[in-house]
Amino acid sequence: MAGAAPYNDERAREIIKAHMSLEGPALPILHALMEEFGHVPESAVKDMAEALNISRAEMHGVVSFYHDFHREPHGRHTLKICRAESCQSMGAEKQANEFLAKLKLSWGETTPDGALTVEPVYCLGLCAHSPSALIDGEPVGCVDMETLDEIVAEARR
Amino acid sequence: MTKIYVPLDMAAVAMGADRLVAAIEKEAAARGQKVQIVRNGSRGMLWLEPLVEVETPAGRVGYGPVKTKDVAALFDAGFLSGGAHPLSIGKVDDHPWMRQQNRITFARVGVIDPLSIAEYEAHGGGAGLARALQLGPAATIEEVTKSGLRGRGGAGFPTGIKWKTVADAPADRRYVVVNADEGDSGTFADRMLMEGDPLSLIEGMIICGYAINGTKGYVYLRSEYPQTAKVFQAAIEAARKAGWLGDNVRGSGFKFDIELRVGAGAYVCGEETSLLESLEGKRGIVRAKPPLPAHEGLFGKPTVVNNVLSMGTIPMILEKGAQHYADLGVGRSRGTMPLQIAGNVKFGGLFETDFGIPLGTIVNDIAGGTRSGRPVRAVQVGGPLGAYVPVSLFDLPFDYEAFAAKDSLIGHGGLVLFDDTVDMLWMARFGMEFCAIESCGKCTPCRIGSTRGVETIDKIRRGEDVEANIELLKDLCHTMKFGSLCALGGFAPYPVESALRHFPEDFHKPALEAAAE
Numbered sequence: 001m002a003g004a005a006p007y008n009d010e011r012a013r014e015i016i017k018a019h020m021s022l023e024g025p026a027l028p029i030l031h032a033l034m035e036e037f038g039h040v041p042e043s044a045v046k047d048m049a050e051a052l053n054i055s056r057a058e059m060h061g062v063v064s065f066y067h068d069f070h071r072e073p074h075g076r077h078t079l080k081i082c083r084a085e086s087c088q089s090m091g092a093e094k095q096a097n098e099f100l101a102k103l104k105l106s107w108g109e110t111t112p113d114g115a116l117t118v119e120p121v122y123c124l125g126l127c128a129h130s131p132s133a134l135i136d137g138e139p140v141g142c143v144d145m146e147t148l149d150e151i152v153a154e155a156r157r
Numbered sequence: 158m159t160k161i162y163v164p165l166d167m168a169a170v171a172m173g174a175d176r177l178v179a180a181i182e183k184e185a186a187a188r189g190q191k192v193q194i195v196r197n198g199s200r201g202m203l204w205l206e207p208l209v210e211v212e213t214p215a216g217r218v219g220y221g222p223v224k225t226k227d228v229a230a231l232f233d234a235g236f237l238s239g240g241a242h243p244l245s246i247g248k249v250d251d252h253p254w255m256r257q258q259n260r261i262t263f264a265r266v267g268v269i270d271p272l273s274i275a276e277y278e279a280h281g282g283g284a285g286l287a288r289a290l291q292l293g294p295a296a297t298i299e300e301v302t303k304s305g306l307r308g309r310g311g312a313g314f315p316t317g318i319k320w321k322t323v324a325d326a327p328a329d330r331r332y333v334v335v336n337a338d339e340g341d342s343g344t345f346a347d348r349m350l351m352e353g354d355p356l357s358l359i360e361g362m363i364i365c366g367y368a369i370n371g372t373k374g375y376v377y378l379r380s381e382y383p384q385t386a387k388v389f390q391a392a393i394e395a396a397r398k399a400g401w402l403g404d405n406v407r408g409s410g411f412k413f414d415i416e417l418r419v420g421a422g423a424y425v426c427g428e429e430t431s432l433l434e435s436l437e438g439k440r441g442i443v444r445a446k447p448p449l450p451a452h453e454g455l456f457g458k459p460t461v462v463n464n465v466l467s468m469g470t471i472p473m474i475l476e477k478g479a480q481h482y483a484d485l486g487v488g489r490s491r492g493t494m495p496l497q498i499a500g501n502v503k504f505g506g507l508f509e510t511d512f513g514i515p516l517g518t519i520v521n522d523i524a525g526g527t528r529s530g531r532p533v534r535a536v537q538v539g540g541p542l543g544a545y546v547p548v549s550l551f552d553l554p555f556d557y558e559a560f561a562a563k564d565s566l567i568g569h570g571g572l573v574l575f576d577d578t579v580d581m582l583w584m585a586r587f588g589m590e591f592c593a594i595e596s597c598g599k600c601t602p603c604r605i606g607s608t609r610g611v612e613t614i615d616k617i618r619r620g621e622d623v624e625a626n627i628e629l630l631k632d633l634c635h636t637m638k639f640g641s642l643c644a645l646g647g648f649a650p651y652p653v654e655s656a657l658r659h660f661p662e663d664f665h666k667p668a669l670e671a672a673a674e
Binding site for chain 2 (some may be wrong): 123
C-alpha cells in the first residue's frame with residue numbers, strides 16, 4: 001500500500017525538488033510526500049518552507065489546513081466512511097457510531113494494533129449507493145455492518 | 158468478437174465492476190468465446206450498476222445489476238447475443254429512463270470509450286473547437302453569451318459574460334480554471350462527466366483558452382475522487398498524444414495545455430477564491446471580492462473559473478449553435494440540467510432534462526420514491542447548503558428563479574431524498590456542524606456562528622427555553638446569511654431555516670422523547 005516507506009530526509013528533498021518547476025507546487029509536493037511516507041513530519045515542513053522560500057509557520061499553516069495531510073503516520077490501512085446527508089438518509093450515522101463503538105474508536109483514531117485508521121469523509125459522490133466508503137482509495141457502495149466487519153478483518157490480516 | 162461494455166465509473170466500481178470484468182474474462186476464456194471488454198462511463202441508471210451492455214446487431218442490450226456470481230448464468234442464457242435473462246433490461250436506448258431525457262452535456266457518457274479520441278470524434282467531438290477556430294475568439298464568446306448558459310456550479314452566473322470580462326482584462330497571462338471540487342452531498346455529475354466523457358471537458362477548456370487568449374488550464378479535482386483522477390489524467394495524456402493539447406492545438410498554431418491538480422479534503426475549496434488560493438499552494442482561505450477572479454484570479458492574473466458541467470457543455474454549444482441551446486428550458490434558466498437523484502431513493506442516478514420540470518415529477522415519477530419504501534418526507538436540493546423541501550412544495554418547477562423565490566436553491570442539481578424516519582432537528586444540527594468543520598475561519602459569522610448554531614440546536618433538543626432558542630437560532634441564521642464572506646457561511650442557514658419553517662414539529666419534541674432516541 002501507499003505511504004509505507006520509512007521517512008527519509010534525502011528522499012523527501014528529492015521529491016520536493018522534482019516538483020519545483022510547477023506553478024504553486026505546495027499541494028502536489030504534499031500529496032507526493034503522503035504517497036511515499038504516509039505523513040508529513042516536521043523536517044519535511046522545514047525543507048518545504050526553505051524550498052518554497054516561505055516561513056515555517058506559513059508552511060505549517062498550509063499542512064494543517066487540509067484534512068488529507070497529517071503529521072503522524074496513520075494505520076496500515078485507512079477507511080473513510082461518508083457522513084454526509086445522502087449517506088445519513090440511509091442510516092449511515094447510526095451505523096458508523098455502532099461500528100466505532102465496537103472498535104472502541106473515535107473518528108480519526110487507529111486501532112491499537114495499527115491495522116486501521118477510521119476517518120470521516122463528507123461525500124464520495126456515490127450518493128445513489130449510500131452508505132458509501134473508501135478503503136485505501138477503493139470505493140465501496142451500499143455499505144452494511146457486514147462489509148465493515150470484513151474490511152476490519154482484511155486490514156488485520 | 159463480441160463487444161461488452163462494463164463501466165469504469167466510480168459508482169460501478171464501488172458495486173464491483175472491476176471484479177466483474179475479471180469474472181467475465183475468465184468465464185469467456187473457459188468457454189473459448191472471444192470478447193472485447195470496453196470500459197465505458199455510466200449511463201446514469203445507477204441502481205443498475207454494474208450495468209453490462211452487449212453489442213448486438215439490433216443495438217446494445219443491457220443486464221444489471223450484475224454480480225460476479227451471475228456471470229456463468231448470463232453466458233448460459235446467451236447474453237453475448239442479447240439472450241433473455243432475469244437481469245436483462247432490453248435495449249438500453251429504449252429504457253424509459255433514457256428515453257425521457259434530453260442528453261446534451263451527457264450525450265456521449267456511457268456510450269463511448271471515454272479515452273478513445275476516435276470514438277469521441279465519431280460522436281461529434283471536435284466539431285465545437287473546429288467552429289470556434291473558424292469564428293475567432295470574440296465571436297466564440299458571443300456565441301456562449303447568446304446560448305444563455307449559466308454557471309452550473311450553483312451561482313448561475315452567465316458564462317459568456319464571465320469570459321468576456323477575462324478576455325477584456327489587460328494582462329500578459331490569463332488562466333482557465335475548472336472547478337471540479339464537487340463537494341456537495343448528493344452530487345456526482347462532475348465526476349460522471351470526467352469519467353465518462355473527459356474529452357468534452359478538455360475540448361471546452363481549449364475553446365475557452367482560445368476565446369480568452371489563455372494558454373494554461375488547471376482542473377482542480379477533489380481528492381475524494383481517486384478514480385476520476387486516474388481517468389482524467391489518462392484523458393489528458395491521450396489528448397496530448399493526439400495533438401489536441403500542446404504547442405499547436407489541432408494544427409491551428411494555438412498553444413494550450415492542461416494540468417490536473419488534486420485538492421486535499423477541504424470542502425471550502427469548492428468556493429472559487431479559496432480554490433485559487435489552494436492552487437497557488439496556500440491555505441484555502443476565501444478572498445474578499447472585489448477584485449473578481451475575472452480581473453485578478455490565479456497568481457493575480459485574469460482567470461475564468463467554471464464548473465465542470467458548464468465547461469463540458471461548451472463544445473456542444475459551439476457545435477450546434479447558441480440558438481439550439483437557448484431554445485431549451487424556461488425563463489432565464491436556459492438549456493438542460495443534469496439532475497442527480499440520490500439518498501434514500503429507489504431509482505437513483507443522473508437524469509438530464511430541460512429546466513422547468515416539477516420537483517414532484519422528479520421524485521415520484523422518475524426516481525420512484527424511497528428505497529426504504531416509506532413515504533418521502535423531505536428532499537434536500539442543492540447539497541449541504543441547500544434547503545430541505547417538503548412534499549407540499551412538490552409542484553415547484555426546477556429552475557433557478559422559482560427555487561430562489563421559495564428561499565431555496567438548485568445549486569449543482571443534486572437531490573437527496575429522506576423518508577419519514579428523518580429527524581429534521583438532527584439534520585439542521587448537522588448542517589451547522591458541517592459548516593463548523595469546514596469553515597476556513599476567515600470571517601466571524603461562519604467560524605463562530607456555526608459552532609454557536611450547533612450549541613443552540615442542542616439546547617432546543619434538550620428542551621431548554623425552546624421558543625427563545627429558536628428565535629436566537631433564526632437571528633443567528635440571519636447574521637450568517639448576510640455577514641459571511643462566501644457561500645459556505647452565507648448558505649449554511651438554508652437547510653437550518655428550511656427545517657425550522659417546514660418541519661417545526663421536530664423542534665418541539667418533548668425533551669424526554671428526544672433523550673430516549
